[in-house]
Amino acid sequence: MSQYPNMLKSLDLGHTTLKNRVIMGSMHTNLEETKNWNRVAEFYAERARGGVALMVTGGIAPNHEGGVFPGAAGLYTDEDIANHKVVTDRVHDAGGKIAMQILHAGRYAYGPECVSASPVKSPISPFPPKELDEAGIEKQIADFATSAVNAKKAGYDGVEIMGSEGYFINQFLVTHVNKRTDGWGGSYENRMRLPVEIMKRVRAAVGADFIIIYRLSMIDLIPNGSTFEEVVQLAQAVEAAGADIINTGIGWHEARIPTIATSVPRAGFAWVTKKLMGKVSIPLITSNRINTPEVAEDVIASGCADMVSMARPFLADPHFVAKAEAGRAAEIAPCIACNQACLDHTFQGKVSSCLVNPRACYETEILLEPVSTPKKVGIVGAGPAGMSTAIAAAERGHDVTVFDRADQVGGQLNMAKQIPGKEEFWGFVEWFETMAKKHGVKLELGREVGAPDLAGFDEVIIATGVVPRDPQIPGQDMKHVVDYIDVLRGKAELGKRVAVIGAGGIGFDVCEYLTQAGESPTLNLEEWKEEWGVGDPSETRGGLADAGPKPEAPAREVVLLQRKATRHGKTLGKTTGWIHRATLKMKGVEMIGGVNYERIDERGLHVSFGEARENPTLVECDNVVLCAGQVSERSLADALEGTGTTVHVIGGADVASELDAKRAIDQGTRLAAAL
Ligand code: FAD
Ligand code: NAP
Ligand code: SF4
Secondary structure (H helix, E strand, C coil), rough: CCCCCCCCCCCCCCCCEEEEEEEECCCCCCCCHHHHHHHHHHHHHHHCCCCCEEEEEEEECHHHCCCCCCCCCCCCCCCCCHHHHHHHHHHHHCCEEEEECCCCHHHHHCCCCEEEECCCCCCCCCCCCEEEEEHHHHHHHHHHHHHHHHHHHCCCCCCEEEEECHHHHHHHHHCCCCCCCCCCCCCHHHHHHHHHHHHHHHHHHHHHEEEEEEEEECCCCCCCCCCHHHHHHHHHHHHHHHCCEEEECCCCCCCCCCCCCCCCCCCCCHHHHHCCCCCCCCCCCCCCCCCCCCHHHHHHHCCCCCEEEEHHHHHCCCCCHHHHHHHHHHHHHCCCCCCCCCCCHHHCCCCCCCCCCCCCCCCCCCCCCCCCCCCCCECCCCCCCHHHHHHHHHHHHHHEEEEECCCCCCCHHHHHHCCCCCHHHHHHHHHHHHHHHHCEEEECCCCCCCCHCCCCEEEEEEECCCCEEEEEEEEECCEEEEEEEHHCCCCCCCCEEEEEECCCCCHHHHHHHHHCCCCCHCCCHHHHHHHHHHHCCCCCCHHHHCCCCCCCCCCCCEEECCCCCCCCCCCCCCCCHHHHHHHHHHCCCEEEEEEEEEEEEEEEEEEEEECCCCEEEEEEECCCEEECCCCEHHHHHHCCCCCCCCCEECCCCCCCCCHHHHHHHHHHHHHHHCC
């Protein structure tokens, strides 16, 4: 009997059957915009082969004004239909099913042509929308129906109508944006006319044998959002209008509460979907921070939903379902919810990929083919660069040995996993161990390696990472000055007031570590909800707690300093930086910029400001923690130069500036593909 009987149970929709309860949720990867339809097809076909029941594409605009940005993918012409057919045919040949998401961005459309219920500009776009008149609304509804018909012609098994996350349809639902006084505004009946009309018209246009999913915002997380009564009313109305399935939407894009970041507890919003269970008779899908088969199974078994939608986990591992089915769940590459290669790329206009799996969206470019002549490969460094190279090279058939002076694999990720809100790194490091074992990588841990140890390998890979930069501040050798390594390895006893030098990724993480008193809220849903001010949408509109965010008192006073005069945290992730800034603000961390570090003494850290070194100031503290960046550890690479050994230097050992695990893993995997 399977470990995941609920997750793997089929679902009869009447006109078709889904082979299990797992959906790949819609992700805007920017792949469609490449117009390389073979590449798009391979991306989806790989996931179809991996056993997921149904995939939903990235958002496809129903018309030009509704595109997320000018030129966003749409399905308008016969040529578009033929292009999309390349994708659907490939998915069907692979035994999968695929639905197209129809996404009208409304006032979130990043262009001057955007339209909405009322001319109320969104806080996340510079473009005020044009208010639609009656004929304009009719055109939008007709365009949804036409888009669905075109999707059917293109061979899709269904469509998802995007009615959440603050997009067009959502904008009509709430008085926050909808200020109309005609038949499309005012009462809730009027405001919900748009989704109901769209649903009716789409169903009428495509007929009965076509899947229609409606994505419904169940907790808006914005002021004046929907009440849960309204959510139920809408859900029942879209069911009556012809929806087959309702998918859960959590939070508008402009919400100031994290909904999918790694610090959100796993399945942290399944309780919202559960509130709707039994109120409609069609299946409900829940989503957000579900990333293991255990969590997915538990969510369904405990009655939170009929199905689960996972999106990013299918970037990390296209074979999620097949591996779970085969009892190989430990081999599933875990989505750590970092957003670094997926959403951050999307928002930078780049094609998405995955930190954990650089082949995501690059299936036709990075090929890990079996080798005919295996080589002896020696790798120094079991951090993400070294381990990703080792696993991919061994998978191809090479004979791989990895050395590390540490007694565990993972390199710096073993420090990252100590940070509250970054607990997902534990599973990632374990996955490295599992995959190394599976592919026969020989691990020589606890072994410092010098150049002579590497004789006899056909290829030598130096992945020795980085060492902390020496900021050369007078007084830094005093006992109360420590670096981030001492802190995160638990080797430093710190007092009640701490100054942190350096506000990069590590400086921010260290501040979170130093201010967190007890258990990480990421591991305690109720505490996390209280910290961010998430309330019950039955009691408070949009699910914003009346009391607002109520963070736990910080464990100590922390001051975070940098030399730059710019805003702290500018280099943090595009979609997650605001969460780190908000967290430190809630913990009362004082941010000081534009400083010169003059000296450290027993009273604390002395700084001055500006080129003229004015305004000398003492930052009183018990300890100073150095997080002043990193430099490459290249001593071994240098020692090997001129020895005739074929050496590849990767990860932090190659370039320390702007290093992260994404770059280290991408470089390692690409090297392994070329060996
Ligand atoms: P490392 O991880 O530094 O690994 C190098 C390894 O080489 C080490 O295990 C070391 O012991 C070994 N080694 C060195 N010399 C020798 C020798 N002579 N013999 C044997 N072994 C040797 N990145 C992200 O992308 N996202 C994050 O959220 C993130 N958070 C972080 C949080 C913290 C607190 C820290 C410290 C880092 C974080 N990073 C994050 C950065 C990320 O961990 C690094 O970019 C990444 O680990 C670099 O990989 P690497 O393999 O090049 O080097
Ligand atoms: P970093 O991001 O480069 O930040 C280094 C900090 O040190 C900067 O704030 C810099 O600010 C300061 N600094 C630089 N030189 C200094 C000097 N000589 N004296 C004093 N201060 C100095 O590096 P990091 O924080 O060490 O992080 C290392 C890498 O890990 C980064 O590239 C980062 O991307 C990655 N990481 C990523 C995450 C993530 O969540 N994605 C988290 C942690 C780490 P000033 O020059 O203004 O003083
Ligand atoms: Fe998940 Fe990070 Fe990969 Fe995105 S980049 S899919 S969040 S692991």
